[in-house]
Amino acid sequence: MESLICSSDFLSQTSSAVLAKLEERQKYTMGSIEMMKQKLLPVPEVMTQMSDQITTMISLVTELARDSADSIKKISDGLSNDRGRAEGDFTVDIPTGSLKRHKDLKTKRFKDTGMWFLKSPKFETCCNGKTSDEGFNPVLACYRIPGAGKSVMSTLVIDILSVLPFIDGNRIAVAYVYCDYRDNVQQTAVNMVGALLKQVIDAHSDHLPAGTVDFLKQRRRKDKGRLSLEESYHFLESTLQSFSRFYISVDALDECLDEQRKDFLHSIVSLLKRFEHVARIFTTGRPHMKEPIKKTFSFTMTPGK
Incomplete structure (x- = not known):
């Protein structure tokens, strides 16, 4: 009985955390919709769908938290296993500066920041378009002078893309890197690719290929999880194969x-x-990066301005 109570308490805490996150997203979504209405702007259908989906999920999580003790124990065990896989002995050893920077930059973002950008045709086409669509480009680049708010805009793009799975149930991955001249020692290619891999692993550990899990477990024990650039890329590519779409922000x-x-x-x-x-x-940079980026992605259509 004591262990059952502990399991129930664990799920209660987890459900509260999930509800808090969903309610926060719903508050942000509804605030954005209300702001658009006040400014007489058309509300994108995707925003309305997002709000409806989040409302449904809030109801489902609330019902789940009230379920029977047996169901609670099963779900609790499942959550424990998933969390153990995500945080356990096979995660790669990667600096987490981008995660902290994302959190810090979000505090500088006002409620209506960047909504014009999310409604722009280039953003809509890049994020939701198909390769056969006219004007489609899988790369969207934003070039602005220092202090113009590029990094804050990146936080908005990342947060919006992160809620897309709530809309249509597709398996979508979102990973990001914030470059910072003050962190050039840690800011190596292997660490940046590894950071993308780590984010996908932590968020989607239950969908990792079995071979990837086994290898990373062994590597973690033998070499503290440090991977080469080639290995990081290999496992990132392998992991992303199971997604219907993935977004990378740099x-x-x-x-x-x-x-x-x-x-x-x-x-x-x-x-x-x-x-x-x-x-x-999606990438940002100062104006002098425009030509190098266009050259790098010359096999696609010209990146956005």
Whole structure:
């Protein structure tokens, strides 16, 4: 009985955390919709669908929290296993600076920041379009002068893309890197590709290929989980095969050292070529990065301005 109570308490805490996150997203979504209405702007159908889906999920999670003790124990065990896989002994050893930077930058974002950008045809086409659509481009690049809010815009794009699975149930992965000139020691190509891999692993551990799990477990025990650039790319590519779409955001490319940026972008280009119907890339940088980025992704249509 005592263990059952502990399991119930665990699920109660987990359900509360899930509900809090869903309610936060719903509050943000409804606030955005209300702001659009006040400014007499058309509300995108995707926003309305998102709100409806989140409302449904809130109801389902609430009902789940009230379920029978036996069901609670089963679900609790499942959640424990998933969390153990995500945080356990097979995760790769990667600096987490981008995660902290994303959280910090979000505090600088006002409620209506960047909504005009989310409604722009280029953003809609890149994120939701098909390769056969006229004007489609899987790469959307934003070039602005220092202090123009590029990084804050990146947080908005990442957060919006992160709720897409709630809309239609598709398996979607979102991963990101924030480049920072103050962190060039850790900001290597292998760490940046590894950071993308780690985010996908942590968010989708239950869908990892069995071979990937076994290898990373062994590597974690033998070498603290450190992977080479080639290994990181290999496992990232292998993991992304199971997604119907994935988005990668790279902020402030100009703040990455030239050689590391070259190697990192080589991996991104390889992913785009490997997953031409699935991959989408959003990147920002200062104006002088426009030509290098256009050259790098010359096999696609011209990136956005």
